[in-house]
Amino acid sequence: MKVFVMIPAYNEEFTIARVIKEIKQASRDYRILVVDDGSKDNTFEVAKKAGAHYVIKNKKNLGLAQAFKRGLEECLKLKADIIVNIDADFQYNALEIPRLIQPILDEKADIVLTDRKVLNLSHMPFGKKYGNLISTLVTRFVSGFPVRDAQSGFRAFSRDAALKLNIFSDYTYVQETIIQAVDKKLKILQMPCEFRARHGKSRLISNLFSYAKKAGLTIIRSFVRYKPLKALLTISFLPLILGILLGLRFLYFFLMGDKGHVQSLILAAILLIIGFQIIVLAFIADTIGANRKVNEELLYLQKKKEFSK
Known part of the structure; x- marks a missing residue:
């Protein structure tokens, strides 16, 4: 059973090595694939030096959704049976990966999502906390699935689920993949996860209003497309x-x-x-x-x- 852990990354030279090290602590059997989305720093070189098995780089910054899409495709080409997606900023605990993939190994789920319990996070700014809550409620209404944390990027996919997903957004994939998965009647499970404080500025949500606009547009498009x-x-x-x-x-x-x-x-x-x-x-x-x-x-x-x- 080949388990691939993919890490979309953009200008994360200071944290990418720690993420890779922690994945290896979780299991030496996991294959690690880093998708450098046109970073302007040394993310590519640091990832290679840290021991990632595969490091690919986009010629320019295409956005998180397209980096995620390319990562899925590369993992599938490499014959992955299970694909875990984790962020490059060291906020998620990679030691939780074995627990995350267990429902897929037991054939009880096609996709496993994580719940950061954002309302209990003292380190998350007020705007982001309630922005996450609103986005989750909207995704819940649109998809018809009782998702608890639609924005969490720490998630696992079976090979079959990854084959069925088609990413159209250029910005973020998190809500779109949930709406698609429900539409395709894939079995989704959820479990809580650790979410650490971030050191430095978010690469994705540099501006809360810009993120809300772009993510909201992605949700609306997915709503009209699939329902x-x-x-x-x-x-x-x-x-x-x-x-x-x-x-x-x-x-x-x-x-x-x-x-x-x-x-x-x-x-x-x-x-x-x-x-x-x-x-x-x-x-x-x-x-x-x-x-x-x-x-x-x-x-x-x-x-x-x-x-x-």
Whole structure:
């Protein structure tokens, strides 16, 4: 059973060696793959010197999601049976990897997520703490899965699960992979994990508002892509409800003998038409979604064949 631990990294020369050392302490059997996402420092050289088995580098910084995607593909090419993703900043405890992968070894899970218990973290800034909470609640609503910590990057995948995932985002993969996994009916388990204080500035969340905007856009796109019927029906409620309320308002005044308020009737009609058009669009999108699932199944079979060579 080949277990690969992949580490997407960007300008982490001061911590990458400690992460690699701790992975080796967890087990000498784990293969370590570092994806240097165009670092401007010595991350690539330090990772090699620290003993990573494979170190690859993007020519330029493509973003965490694309570094994660490349790492998955490289692990699959190298015949990995289980793939563990861990950050390069030494905030996660790599000694927990054996516990993380056990449900996959026991065939009880396809994906194992971790829960950092962010509300209990005294070292996490207030903005990030409640930003994480909001993002998790939104991901929970969109995916329909009771995820406890959608932003945790410390997670494990079976080979089959990794083959079925397709990363489209350029920014972050954490929410998208959960939404996809639920859509593909993969078995997901969750367990608590240690999360240490970070030394230095976050490479991903340098600006909280920028992160919220980009991550939020990724969630919305994934919602519409994988649950078009639910997404568009949810959107249609607003114009429909407003149209009904304005229509009832006009009817009330009309029955009271007031022949005015025609503007309310016109606006109500426009809103109801928009609402019904969105509903029609929702069913069209749902039909297209069925075709997407067929294409993704074909892609899964193609990747399975390609990475088995």
